[in-house]
Amino acid sequence: MTRSTPAEADNMVVFPNCKINLGLHILRKRMDGFHDLETIFYPLPLCDALEIVHADELSFTVSGIDVPGNTDDNLCLKAYHLLKKDFPTLPPVHIHLHKHIPIGAGLGGGSSDAAFTLLLLNDKFKLGISEPQLIAYAAILGSDCAFFIKNKPCLATGRGEVLEEIDLDLNRYSFLVVHPGIHVNTGKAFGKITPGEPAQQLRDLDLQSVHQWKDVLVNDFEAVVFAEHPAIKAIKDKMYTSGAVYAAMSGSGSAVVGLFPKGQLPVIDWGAQYKVFEKQ
Numbered sequence: 411m412t413r414s415t416p417a418e419a420d421n422m423v424v425f426p427n428c429k430i431n432l433g434l435h436i437l438r439k440r441m442d443g444f445h446d447l448e449t450i451f452y453p454l455p456l457c458d459a460l461e462i463v464h465a466d467e468l469s470f471t472v473s474g475i476d477v478p479g480n481t482d483d484n485l486c487l488k489a490y491h492l493l494k495k496d497f498p499t500l501p502p503v504h505i506h507l508h509k510h511i512p513i514g515a516g517l518g519g520g521s522s523d524a525a526f527t528l529l530l531l532n533d534k535f536k537l538g539i540s541e542p543q544l545i546a547y548a549a550i551l552g553s554d555c556a557f558f559i560k561n562k563p564c565l566a567t568g569r570g571e572v573l574e575e576i577d578l579d580l581n582r583y584s585f586l587v588v589h590p591g592i593h594v595n596t597g598k599a600f601g602k603i604t605p606g607e608p609a610q611q612l613r614d615l616d617l618q619s620v621h622q623w624k625d626v627l628v629n630d631f632e633a634v635v636f637a638e639h640p641a642i643k644a645i646k647d648k649m650y651t652s653g654a655v656y657a658a659m660s661g662s663g664s665a666v667v668g669l670f671p672k673g674q675l676p677v678i679d680w681g682a683q684y685k686v687f688e689k690q
């Protein structure tokens with residue numbers, strides 16, 4: 411996915427996009443409390459907007475959908491403070507975030523905001539931080555966050571921060587993302603999983619045979635999250651009965667993603683409280 415041009419970076423407005431997970435295997439619990447996993451991250455252009463401008467003192471505002479929790483805990487501010495610790499000359503800024511990506515949806519919106527804050531500060535203030543260093547900073551902020559530094563299709567291992575770019579182009583498909591307004595807590599969802607080795611490792615997946623993914627590409631979170639929220643499974647089922655080539659929950663949910671033959675997205679009345687995003 412293309413990022414903002416340098417000219418846009420000068421304006422200090424960027425558009426943090428979301429990710430989806432294609433397959434997600436929770437392999438084992440680690441000594442640090444996290445889980446080793448393997449997943450394919452794929453970027454999609456469902457975006458927030460993030461603006462950073464010089465200011466007399468550090469400040470932060472948000473518009474758009476409500477972000478739960480304390481403003482001081484926002485990942486954009488955490489990203490700023492993380493860099494400020496190592497780069498004391500970083501000047502004070504005003505950060506404005508317009509939130510559009512559903513929260514607690516498995517779309518990585520918060521992680522994307524954090525990664526784009528690192529990138530924007532690095533560009534604008536010429537901090538000279540290399541991509542590997544940016545990835546290391548991002549991984550401190552969240553397991554998903556490092557992916558958004560690369561923002562290209564990747565096989566991810568470790569706790570999600572060990573990234574290998576893969577040759578996966580899904581432009582032959584149209585995407586439907588449906589969020590039912592259910593907030594899934596990622597940490598709690600991990601707690602309900604029994605980790606284990608997958609039947610087939612993602613490294614061995616035939617990336618070109620999307621029509622076979624239905625039978626082989628599994629998100630381990632689906633079983634536990636669907637048991638608690640049958641409405642999420644119903645979205646996946648509806649996508650398949652409406653012509654999806656592949657459909658699955660993204661991450662720990664609750665958004666569900668469907669891949670359809672190009673230009674053949676179904677017209678479905680999901681109801682008023684469901685958020686729907688289409689990429690033709």
Ligand SMILES: C[C@@](CO)(OP(=O)(O)O)[C@H](O)COP(=O)(O)OP(=O)(O)OC[C@H]1O[C@@H](n2ccc(N)nc2=O)[C@H](O)[C@@H]1O
Nearest residue numbers: 444445516517518552553554569570596597600661662663
């Ligand atoms: C599940 C995934 C799959 O892509 O995505 P989301 O559903 O959140 O989008 C990610 O692993 C989420 O990454 P992220 O949302 O950055 O998680 P973090 O903030 O690092 O961790 C939140 C909590 O999830 C658990 N956690 C997270 C990642 C990991 N590999 N093992 C874990 O056990 C930990 O309990 C941690 O306290």
Ligand SMILES: Nc1ncnc2c1ncn2[C@@H]1O[C@H](COP(=O)(O)OP(=O)(O)O)[C@@H](O)[C@H]1O
Nearest residue numbers: 478479484485513514515516517518519520523
């Ligand atoms: N900029 C941000 N955008 C969204 N959530 C944020 C942000 N900063 C901190 N958070 C916190 O991160 C949590 C989940 O983030 P998000 O990335 O949207 O979900 P998910 O992990 O399901 O992809 C929320 O509970 C929220 O309080």
